[in-house]
Amino acid sequence: MKILNALLGAAAAVSLFAASASAQTYPERTITMVVPFSAGGPTDTVARLVAESMSKDLGQQIIVENVGGAGGTLGAGRVAQADPDGYTLLLHHIGMATSATLYRKLAYDTLNAFEYVGLVTEVPMTIVARKDFEPTDLKGLIEHVKANKDTVTVANAGIGAASHLCGMMFMSAIETPLTTVPYKGTGPAMTDLLGGQVDIMCDQTTNTTKQIQGGTIKAYAVTSPQRLKIFPDLPTAEEAGLSGFQVGIWHGIYAPKGTPAEVTDRLSKSLQKALKDENVVARFGELGTEPSSDADATPAALKAKLESEIARWKPVIEAAGQYAD
Numbered sequence: 078m079k080i081l082n083a084l085l086g087a088a089a090a091v092s093l094f095a096a097s098a099s100a101q102t103y104p105e106r107t108i109t110m111v112v113p114f115s116a117g118g119p120t121d122t123v124a125r126l127v128a129e130s131m132s133k134d135l136g137q138q139i140i141v142e143n144v145g146g147a148g149g150t151l152g153a154g155r156v157a158q159a160d161p162d163g164y165t166l167l168l169h170h171i172g173m174a175t176s177a178t179l180y181r182k183l184a185y186d187t188l189n190a191f192e193y194v195g196l197v198t199e200v201p202m203t204i205v206a207r208k209d210f211e212p213t214d215l216k217g218l219i220e221h222v223k224a225n226k227d228t229v230t231v232a233n234a235g236i237g238a239a240s241h242l243c244g245m246m247f248m249s250a251i252e253t254p255l256t257t258v259p260y261k262g263t264g265p266a267m268t269d270l271l272g273g274q275v276d277i278m279c280d281q282t283t284n285t286t287k288q289i290q291g292g293t294i295k296a297y298a299v300t301s302p303q304r305l306k307i308f309p310d311l312p313t314a315e316e317a318g319l320s321g322f323q324v325g326i327w328h329g330i331y332a333p334k335g336t337p338a339e340v341t342d343r344l345s346k347s348l349q350k351a352l353k354d355e356n357v358v359a360r361f362g363e364l365g366t367e368p369s370s371d372a373d374a375t376p377a378a379l380k381a382k383l384e385s386e387i388a389r390w391k392p393v394i395e396a397a398g399q400y401a402d
Contacts, residue, residue, distance in 0.1 A: 103163055103340050104137040110166045110330075113152025116143045118263045119200065119239065119283035123328050124168040126360050127197055130351035131344075139166075145262075148237020148401055150176050150183060153331075157185035161192070161335035163344065168197065170328045172237045174386035178394045179237055179401045188384065194330035194344045195374035196382060197352070200366040201301035202243045202324045203285045204314065205294045206277040207270055215297040215317035222277070223253050231255050232275040234263040236401045239326040242390070243279035243300065245397050250322050270294060281326050282307070282365030299365075300324040307365045327386075329379040341376055349374045 112124045121143060128139040144152035149172040159165035177187040204215065212218040222229045231248070233241035236259060248255055258275050260266040263284050269275050271293055279300075286307065288294045298314040299305055300323055314322040330348060332341055351357055352368035361368055372378060394400075 101339065103343060104135050106164065107137055108135070108139045108164050108166060110139050110141050110168055111152045111156050112141055112143050112168055113145060113149035113172075114143065114238075115145045115262045115264075118234075119281045119326075120168065120170050120328060122283055122364070123198060123200070123361075126357050127168070127330075127348065127351050130354040130357050131347045134347045134350050135343075148172055148176060148179060148235060150180055150237070154184045156331065156333055157190040159333045161333040161337075163332060163336050163340035165333065166194070166344070167191070167331040168328060169331065170200075170239060171242060171326050171386060171390075172239070173329065173331075174383055175242055175390045175394060176237055176401075177387045178391045179399075181400060181402055187387065190334050191331040192334060192336045192338075192341050193376035193379040193383075194332060194341055195348045195376060196369040196379050197328040197330060197348065197374070198361060198366050198369055199325040199327040200239075200281045200283055200364070201299050201305060202239070202279055202326060203282055203289065203299050203311075204247065204277070204279050204297045205270070205285055205289065206297065207273045207275070208293055208295050209273065210276055210295055212297075215312070215314065215319060218277070218297050219251050219319070222255060223251065226253050226255055229255050229277065230275045231257045232266040232270055232278040233257060233259055234266045234280075235259050235261060236399070238263070240266060240278055240280040240284075243324050243326075245393060245399065246322070246324050247279050249393055249396065250319055279324075286363070286365050305365050307362065327382060329382065331379075345375055 110124055110128050112121050114120045124141050128141050132139045144155055149169055153167055156165055156167040212221045231244045233244050270278050289296045296311055298312055298317045300314050304313055349371045352374055
């Protein structure tokens, strides 16, 4: 028995030494960053900008792989089951928090199935409408939808999407249920808004900026605490009369549970460096957002954000009674 215990102890020590050595030389090969939404969407855009810059710092390529479906839970589930070696990562948005309530049967424990790398950015939302929609400002929009709640339609990119969450928050804020029209992605939803098939939408600046600037949709407000540099004349929802309405679609990077701390720390430092990259800063600015600070691009900050956002959105989703299963 003593011999067996000694052998087991030696094996464990060797395994621990090997893991430590591997973490110190990380990364040694290509890394896959899973984005749980379709290519070309807002989250995909953020991921590719950050992945490109982090690749330069890490000395290994980060390949973005789109694994869409089920409001982001398919991609998240895949990463939760991946080897915890730092070579499979997840970049997810606020849906990481809301899925904990939206999906009453998840294949993973949202808070405990992952290690945390850091926050990437928090993208403001815009309340927009088809360009020929009658109301001219947010106050008029709220009055109009309340008076025509049975006919006004709200587009979103599917249950769990940022536009779906913001739409729910908007209806909750104005205490008026509206007809929602879910699409399979941001692109189709925006196409129908541009075409006038639906009336309004609440979506990320990463998806609405070009259309607002081109005058192909009508913008009423941004959901950030302050006005955006890119839209200095567009009021915040608070300024426009919707008190307390602030919604930001934050993005974070995760790794499977059990990934060595040395690896997540290395990734966090690489993320912090990437978020100072001039190209990343400039492109984020064009999309109406800013990179997270060094203090936020850390494992502790992302974990705290996820915990607080799960608590924030749980009562909103339960009150709406809209579940994905």
